[in-house]
Amino acid sequence: MAFKNISKLVAILIFTVGILVSCKEQSPNSNMDQAISNEGHPNLILTKKGVSHIRQKLGQVPLFDKSLEAAKQEVDLEIGLEIEVPIPKDFSGGYTHERHKRNFLMLQKAGVLYQILNEEKYAKYVKDMLMEYEAMYKTLPVHPQTRSYARGKLFWQCLNDSNWLVYVSQAYDCIYDYLSQEERDKLENNLFRPFADFISIENPQFYNRVHNHSTWGNAAVGMIGLVMGDEDLIHRALYGIENDGLDPDAKDNDGGFIKDKEGRAGFLANLEEPFSPDGYYTEGPYYQRYAMYPFLIFAEALDNVKPELKIFEHKDGVLLKSVHALLQLSDADGEFFPLNDGQKGMSYYSRELVTAVDIAYYYGGKNPELLSIAEKQDQVLLDDTGFAVALGVNDGAIEPFVKKSINLSDGPNGNQGGVGVLRTDTVELVFKYAAQGSSHGHYDKLSFSLYDDGEEVIQDYGLARFVNIEQKGGGNYLKENTTWAKQSIAHNTIIQNETSHFEAKYEVGSKFHSDLYFFNIENPNVQIVSAKEQNAYPGTDMHRTMAIIKDEDFERPYVMDIMRVNSETKNQYDLPYYFIGQVVKTNFSYNAPKLLKPLGDKNGYQHLYLEGEGKPSGSNTMLSWLNNERFYTLTSATDNKDELLFTRIGANDPEFNLRREAALIMRRKNADNTIFASIIETHGGYSPVSELALNSNSNVSEIKVIYNNAAYTALSMTTVNDKTKLFILANEEASAQTKHNLEINGKNYEWTGPYHLIKTD
Amino acid sequence: MAFKNISKLVAILIFTVGILVSCKEQSPNSNMDQAISNEGHPNLILTKKGVSHIRQKLGQVPLFDKSLEAAKQEVDLEIGLEIEVPIPKDFSGGYTHERHKRNFLMLQKAGVLYQILNEEKYAKYVKDMLMEYEAMYKTLPVHPQTRSYARGKLFWQCLNDSNWLVYVSQAYDCIYDYLSQEERDKLENNLFRPFADFISIENPQFYNRVHNHSTWGNAAVGMIGLVMGDEDLIHRALYGIENDGLDPDAKDNDGGFIKDKEGRAGFLANLEEPFSPDGYYTEGPYYQRYAMYPFLIFAEALDNVKPELKIFEHKDGVLLKSVHALLQLSDADGEFFPLNDGQKGMSYYSRELVTAVDIAYYYGGKNPELLSIAEKQDQVLLDDTGFAVALGVNDGAIEPFVKKSINLSDGPNGNQGGVGVLRTDTVELVFKYAAQGSSHGHYDKLSFSLYDDGEEVIQDYGLARFVNIEQKGGGNYLKENTTWAKQSIAHNTIIQNETSHFEAKYEVGSKFHSDLYFFNIENPNVQIVSAKEQNAYPGTDMHRTMAIIKDEDFERPYVMDIMRVNSETKNQYDLPYYFIGQVVKTNFSYNAPKLLKPLGDKNGYQHLYLEGEGKPSGSNTMLSWLNNERFYTLTSATDNKDELLFTRIGANDPEFNLRREAALIMRRKNADNTIFASIIETHGGYSPVSELALNSNSNVSEIKVIYNNAAYTALSMTTVNDKTKLFILANEEASAQTKHNLEINGKNYEWTGPYHLIKTD
Structure with a gap:
């Protein structure tokens, strides 16, 4: 107990010092007072109100502090190195693939750190890297590896490009107010809008499907649309592209049909089709886990920006049910049953399930059983949902997650x-x-x-x-x-x-x-x-x-x-x-x-x-x-x-x-x-x-x-x-x-x- | 901390009640006052002085109390069932083999419980079962399975019969004073002495070797000799049988020579030959682990009854060195490297290593690194050595056991x-x-x-x-x-x-x-x-x-x-x-x-x-x-x-x-x-x-x-x-x-x- 209190104290000291230093270093672009109001950015995953609340409680909620510290250590290490935005070349596992993947993960975290810790270095890191992407993307051809039915630009398939945009939209939202109008225009016109168009209009065979690939594409387009306030993109995300001209017999690399039998597309169709009313995802738990992230993170963004859509109530609350179903589809060690294509060992310890559990807790009536999973995960999202979970764990309101038949x-x-x-x-x-x-x-x-x-x-x-x-x-x-x-x-x-x-x-x-x-x-x-x-x-x-x-x-x-x-x-x-x-x-x-x-x-x-x-x-x-x-x-x-x-x-x-x-x-x-x-x-x-x-x-x-x-x-x-x-x-x-x-x-x-x-x- | 104190209190209460009850139930044969003097029995592994010391500290040394409670639960469960002493029939893994094995383990524990808790039911259980063995052994032929080069009577090989006697000697020592002279005579004349003769004189090809089999045989004969005060048996244990008449070319079931090249035999020769000065046992760690128990338990008995032999100083302290060597021959999880014949998974969590670590701690200068192994083992011997280890762990004098090249x-x-x-x-x-x-x-x-x-x-x-x-x-x-x-x-x-x-x-x-x-x-x-x-x-x-x-x-x-x-x-x-x-x-x-x-x-x-x-x-x-x-x-x-x-x-x-x-x-x-x-x-x-x-x-x-x-x-x-x-x-x-x-x-x-x-x- 004594030790725990000392840790808390140290954490408070660290954060206090951090905030003092960051105030001193505050850039003219950032405005702390403004960040506390409830309008403007961030509003996608983090919210102004949420950030203000989190800042007040820093150092008092160990599970959140720990996750924050882990993110800080990881990003600080990256900031110490040179930014690398290599010309795309490799398949997954190869250098350029893994580098771009690491970049989007770091961008998202750096954006969050900027908001929570209010230190300019994180905003600058995001800005600098985005500008390098902007410089490269303008003239970037399609990826040299030809294996995919929908080649991306940064990656060998549009799927991974969409992953990038889902994460980077969050980073952009976090530093939106830090950037000048000119900087924003540059990024939006040369990077984000062309990027969103590429993975959608230019690749309808990827975008306009009922498939986990498309869910990522839809979320990517929708999230950047929400940040930019671009209703066209938001509409395209929710409802797909009309008249996509796709061949009804075309198939993807896995042998799946491209065109939906009933011609449906867009995020809402993807929410409709693969989930059963019980929340089972037809591809199986391994892919459900993969798909959960764009489903839930985009849903959270929609709920923040367009609460009138009542996305979490869609189809009788299927998104939240699906988290429960997914957790029940894991063995005693939390590893998912490998139904269909599933890689063994994938479990509820994955980052996607941290997202799923935190969002399901926050939007699903704060079920205390989810806290026991969160406690095992030992990390939370750095947003309002993760903060709520960390608070719940801290308050000891935990109940065991009971797996039943x-x-x-x-x-x-x-x-x-x-x-x-x-x-x-x-x-x-x-x-x-x-x-x-x-x-x-x-x-x-x-x-x-x-x-x-x-x-x-x-x-x-x-x-x-x-x-x-x-x-x-x-x-x-x-x-x-x-x-x-x-x-x-x-x-x-x-x-x-x-x-x-x-x-x-x-x-x-x-x-x-x-x-x-x-x-x-x-x-x-x-x-x-x-x-x-x-x-x-x-x-x-x-x-x-x-x-x-x-x-x-x-x-x-x-x-x-x-x-x-x-x-x-x-x-x-x-x-x-x-x-x-x-x-x-x-x-x-x-x-x-x-x-x-x-x-x-x-x-x-x-x-x-x-x-x-x-x-x-x-x-x-x-x-x-x-x-x-x-x-x-x-x-x-x-x-x-x-x-x-x-x-x-x-x-x-x-x-x-x-x-x-x-x-x-x-x-x-x-x-x-x-x-x-x-x-x-x-x-x-x-x-x-x-x-x-x-x-x-x-x-x-x-x-x-x-x-x-x-x-x-x-x-x-x-x-x-x-x-x-x-x-x-x-x-x-x-x-x-x-x-x-x-x-x-x-x-x-x-x-x-x-x-x-x-x-x- | 609070919880720990409550557990302590509960333990004290349990033991206090136990002692009160046992005092009430005390048999005329048992004499608590006498048990505190330092003469007579037990003197083999437990000592009168040690028992007195342990009794005084019951409920105050959690690791010891926990081991005692585990033994109590196990034995109480057995006492609740009918004693079974079946006619021997099976190989290892078979019913009669496993039953007799379980019996000797239970007898040893029951004896210890009788001494420490002073409850007559344990002494009676030991006596009753020993009398059943006595009744059977008198007329028992050699074991029906013919595979072994040295068939036992209770088991298919003399090796397992020796295991039995090593454990049962301890049980007999613990209830020695509980028995009448007539009862002791009956057991010694019809069971123990014929048993010791059978595994030695009647099976020199098993007993008179330099081999782990013989170590068990020597310890068995020596330990029952120490309890009975039979100098012939003690001499036979230490120095082997003279003129064994063994064929120098004969081999055992594993293909090993029976007769030592230089004709040596007995416990001291077995201590001399297989161990190097560094404490490495030539058969490898798996068999060293197996052999450690008779080596160390007989050494402890010899040190208690015949301290003048200075057995732990023999060959420059090789017995204690061998424990250190054995611990170093385990991987990061404590599992022994399977050199030569070794079954993977055997580790320092085995009961033989609990014995080895406790005895090495007690007789080897109380090396605090051994306490960290004992803490992982989470159990101790129920004797002076285990009590010393539990006290050491309790006092927090633990240092990590460092494995080096x-x-x-x-x-x-x-x-x-x-x-x-x-x-x-x-x-x-x-x-x-x-x-x-x-x-x-x-x-x-x-x-x-x-x-x-x-x-x-x-x-x-x-x-x-x-x-x-x-x-x-x-x-x-x-x-x-x-x-x-x-x-x-x-x-x-x-x-x-x-x-x-x-x-x-x-x-x-x-x-x-x-x-x-x-x-x-x-x-x-x-x-x-x-x-x-x-x-x-x-x-x-x-x-x-x-x-x-x-x-x-x-x-x-x-x-x-x-x-x-x-x-x-x-x-x-x-x-x-x-x-x-x-x-x-x-x-x-x-x-x-x-x-x-x-x-x-x-x-x-x-x-x-x-x-x-x-x-x-x-x-x-x-x-x-x-x-x-x-x-x-x-x-x-x-x-x-x-x-x-x-x-x-x-x-x-x-x-x-x-x-x-x-x-x-x-x-x-x-x-x-x-x-x-x-x-x-x-x-x-x-x-x-x-x-x-x-x-x-x-x-x-x-x-x-x-x-x-x-x-x-x-x-x-x-x-x-x-x-x-x-x-x-x-x-x-x-x-x-x-x-x-x-x-x-x-x-x-x-x-x-x-x-x-x-x-x-």
Whole structure:
């Protein structure tokens, strides 16, 4: 406590001295008195009133002071160096790319520091660098790298140019009053307006879409428009360009369609389209995180300058809901589930989520649970929202952010499938039955991934890309993203005849989505979700039901997985489980080939080596593995004609772009109506320090599908101590009110609702 | 602070109530007054005086109270269950094994709790269980599992039976006075004396060795002897069995010789032989950790009962030195370097190291640096030593335990090579030039491993075993430990003609050791070690020099690696680098085969798949990889006829016993006198949260061997900014005083000592 007070005192002293010095050095252009009035600039993200409030409390709100000090240290270091505005040349990860990226981040921070600390050196730094950009931009050609469908000028793609303008608009707003009219005219006429026009009118294929790229473009144009008071730009930002002349069949680099099916464009359309009413963003959490920044920062700016738009109330408050949805789509460590294209490790510690949490707190009724996330983030935005969060943390009004089981609908109207997350104790199951997810979508209907204490147990591969690591394909998507990561076989779902869902055709996949059958988390011991897919393979219906079940006869929660397939034709079905860890035990024998060959030659199969090939030893197939000091066991009801394939990712991957990770694939041939049923246990533990292995064996002695027709499916499970459980699923009637009556093996069962789980021993 | 005081108060209350209750429940056998005198029992580990002191301070020393409370909770839970003493049946990991193991741990703790808390229930629990063992042991045959060279009775090997007796002796000492003479006679005649005889006289092949197994046996026999006051057993413990009749060629399950070359046996011989004067234990840190417990606990007992032996002063205080050596052989996270057979993850958090640290603190002059380890361990022994540590932590007399570069000699007289650890900033390099390391030794002369911040950068594989996980080969050594882990190709060292050092023959390898050339850490910027090996391949001399160098032209420390080979014949040389992480970039092209085949058919090569095969593109070969958010680059001076092989562990491993990890192997054919020279950089960083890749490229533009003959070797290195460094090594004169004078490319260099590192730009 004593130490904390000393820190506070030091902070107060530092800031007092800082303010005294800055008053002394005050430039004629800056006017401290004027800055306290509520008109003029800044008014975009910082406001005059907010700045005045923040200045009064400096040194009294540790989390804010800490973030301010961090920004100050970073910017002071940069100010000590020479300003560098190099001629653009490189891809992401390369020097000119990273330099321009660092520049816009520094400009934004320097602008804020100028306002809060009122030291002229920050304004001068922003002005000097902007003038260098102005000098260069006037004659700057399009970027020399030709890979993008929408090349930028400072960067290889308009997307990054838009990032630049979103940040630089804020810097410009902060020093607006510091500049003379002449200086402003120069910057606006030679840099900002041409820049805004370039990324919009000159690149409608980038700007006029419903896509995260366009959201950045819209926000960039809108924010500079708000600073300049340019209604044309603001209108263009909100509603897009009319008559863009775009080819309706054109696609971007990721294979996504450029033109929206209904011709919508602009920020409001982007807000409408990709978010479901629950706040789920169709591309998945990784891109939602990326898109959140322009969505929220532009919304904050709009709320400051054009409060009459009531942007945060748009679509029933979807922006604020989306922050909540995004936080729920992270594992126990705050890392986002890598649905669709997602780089693993991205988390709510990212700067975008600092923005999201602070803005959601400020505009969303000051939910104290958000403060616990902010406390973990250990930084806040340097604006009114961040200040409010820091104050909240300081006042100790924090409540834990509770992650629960949650079902998030997909699609603008919430009727295009969704994502269900089941949580019990430390176990989290992510079940995807969503729409295609735009050009970043993967072909994995009814797939799942499983986590325990934030560690992957059954993984979703995520994307094949090393974002911003230039040595790996310029930091961009690798070809393995298409040939492997997007393919169905890269996921824990059914693959028919070694062909991906929708034949991995974006045009087809984006027409369809899976459908929720039911999601029920009423019983805390049975968290369950069930969904159907009828279009991935025409003529074949898939129906998967997954649950996390807590049961006194089990040490820890277990997962139940029932995948029913009904087809008009006989097919081969593969169902992979990408388990993470070391094989501990199997109950079947298999041959390990002397030479490793790829499992197939296309659709992702060319990237899998076959490491082992076996047959079930009985009616159940069991695999136990060890990961992160815990044991896991998959037990599946299998047919003695099934093939069991141990595979490893890495074939046809000469540049080591893929991780060498394993799967067990269950393969069933010549099947039309069939069912895969499994139990996944989390159990026991092993410590390499105590060297004790606890409860390392499965608790399941047998599982059996004892009933399966169009109307009902029943799964029986017996534990090693001869406790038997029966799970019955109504396949065609999801209503919670419907009464059911079914005779199985001469015994009658009656229940209400779509499922029935009982002990029968 | 307030909270801390409340906890203290609560603890005091709990213990006060405990003592009151226990006084009330006091049995006629126990006598509290008597327990305060300094004669009689306990006197083995706990002492009457110590117990009295501890009782007085209960509730006042949080770290001790916490450890006591943890033991109490654990034992109370067990006491609530039925005592189980099953008929022995299983291997380690199996039920009866784990039950008997748990029993001896509980007995020892219950004994201690009885003494400290003076509650009869603990004494009764010990007595009851011991009587069950007595009832069973009388007629117990040898263990049914036949795998061991020395089968136990309670366990499959005498080793575990000895573990039992080491712990149970302590329990017996604690309740000695609680038992009647008749009860003691019963236990001693039917259980303890036959037990001690069985593991010694009836199993001399186990007991009469210089080996960690025997250390356990000796301690077991000695400790029960000390409790029973049986001088025969004590003598047998200290000096072994005379005329053991052992076959001098017999071997144990690990392939180690049973009979000591010089016929020594007993605890004192075991103290003499495996420890070097520096305290290095020849089997390596993993087994040193395992052996430390019987060494130190028996030493503590001897010091209590027979202080005249001055056991802690034996061999110049080697026992205490060995604790220091062991702590220095751990990485930044406290995990032991897996030299020879070592299971990764074992660390100074193990219970053996709690014992080691507490005893070393108490008997070794109360070094305050040990308190910082004890604080991390967060538990202490429940005896005088642990109490002293807890008091020290409480008094705040803690100093950080500083890990430094250290050279540890191997061999009883310190002249059989050794292990050098170099440390600079977060980088740690472990260089092995030791003796064979007994039956747990690997064939890897002059090998190394590299760590950064406690994470492996270039790994040593460690053992091939899942200790105590019964599904994996009964928790015992897997056959891959012999076919892979011990082989030279599994390590980062030179392999000649695809044959392991000493042809992997234990009889040959144990005759030899490498020799230190020099170890110099005087210059904090150049931590360097150099050693020679002349016997691994008859007719071939190897000389490796490794250094961690801090240089202002580099962002972070880099490693220099110079391996000189001189042979009488032309051979093929392989030098692998088992890098951990994802390949980021190479400067050479290679073919990735469509099918993966094993690289060879024996000597470990049968376990490597060939994933890529290439040639150097110029005079330098470069590989960059990414691991744990950092970049690493290996740059090697290569010949254009060299072959570059990307390999992956996992061939001929049908049970998935091996980890699928990678290496780059440099292969040079038809070479007699040759040199491999490399620089390994640690540089930059990547965060999946910020997605920034910093300094991801190597700083080395070229390395070149510019001079190499019998007397001198010179390596030149140029950075990307054209800074050139020259390193000259005197190959035949290691003296720090010798002056050298050498002309290279027309330029004269003068220096003193075995190496010279200068800037030449």
